[in-house]
Amino acid sequence: MIEFSNVTKYYDKDVVLKDVTFSIEKGELAYITGPSGAGKTTLLKLIYCAEVPDKGQLVVAGSDVNKIKQKEIPYLRRKVGIVFQDFRLLFNKTVYENVALALRIHYMPSKEIKDDVTAVLKEVQLSHKANIYPQHLSGGEQQRVVIARAMVSKPTVLLADEPTGNLDADTSKTIINLFREINARGTTVLIATHNHDLFHGTGRRVFFLKDNQIEKETIG
Ligand SMILES: Nc1ncnc2c1ncn2[C@@H]1O[C@H](COP(=O)(O)OP(=O)(O)OP(=O)(O)O)[C@@H](O)[C@H]1O
Numbered sequence: 001m002i003e004f005s006n007v008t009k010y011y012d013k014d015v016v017l018k019d020v021t022f023s024i025e026k027g028e029l030a031y032i033t034g035p036s037g038a039g040k041t042t043l044l045k046l047i048y049c050a051e052v053p054d055k056g057q058l059v060v061a062g063s064d065v066n067k068i069k070q071k072e073i074p075y076l077r078r079k080v081g082i083v084f085q086d087f088r089l090l091f092n093k094t095v096y097e098n099v100a101l102a103l104r105i106h107y108m109p110s111k112e113i114k115d116d117v118t119a120v121l122k123e124v125q126l127s128h129k130a131n132i133y134p135q136h137l138s139g140g141e142q143q144r145v146v147i148a149r150a151m152v153s154k155p156t157v158l159l160a161d162e163p164t165g166n167l168d169a170d171t172s173k174t175i176i177n178l179f180r181e182i183n184a185r186g187t188t189v190l191i192a193t194h195n196h197d198l199f200h201g202t203g204r205r206v207f208f209l210k211d212n213q214i215e216k217e218t219i220g
């Protein structure tokens, strides 16, 4: 589903990823970890086409990102949902509207939008907060809205960057369980985190980024 072959990425002259080769299978839930500055976010941005590789090949959901045309990027992005820290909720819109916006940009009829948003809010157990503004939600609830927004367009791949960064241990568990459910329904999930507790004991593959490369792969 995601295939890196000797991918190298520079920011100006600084190499961030060098000859990175690994792949994530369809239907897998896997983790990327490594120290701060190792390149975890950069790696996810490459998958999401927010950055382009300088060398090597990267295939995401059947598309070679080096060969993809500018006009095809929105199509790829529809297949890749993101839960990124810098991709925040709009505080002047309700929970419902925050999630619906992800569909409005695709010009979907409003009846379908209503059905899909209602279903996804139910999935993250926030139906009762649909008309609330995000600033009146807890951190864990806000993160569930972010996940709902990523899921509403039914992506084949879900990327999450430190999805439990600001949350306490119990709330983190709820969020991770949500990713497990999403994965169990067939979505490929890739989670970047420096928090080893998130993958310890999960039995899932964990890729360790260090010194610009995948240093090792283990089972969490
Ligand atoms: N847009 C950018 N321009 C220049 N350098 C960047 C840019 N984004 C990241 N970097 C640099 O690339 C390196 C990798 O950054 P990245 O954000 O991918 O690391 P990370 O593993 O996600 O770190 P953290 O755990 O702190 O989130 C860092 O040295 C960072 O300073």
Ligand SMILES: [Mg+2]
Binding pocket: 040, 041, 042, 161
């Ligand atoms: Mg990061």
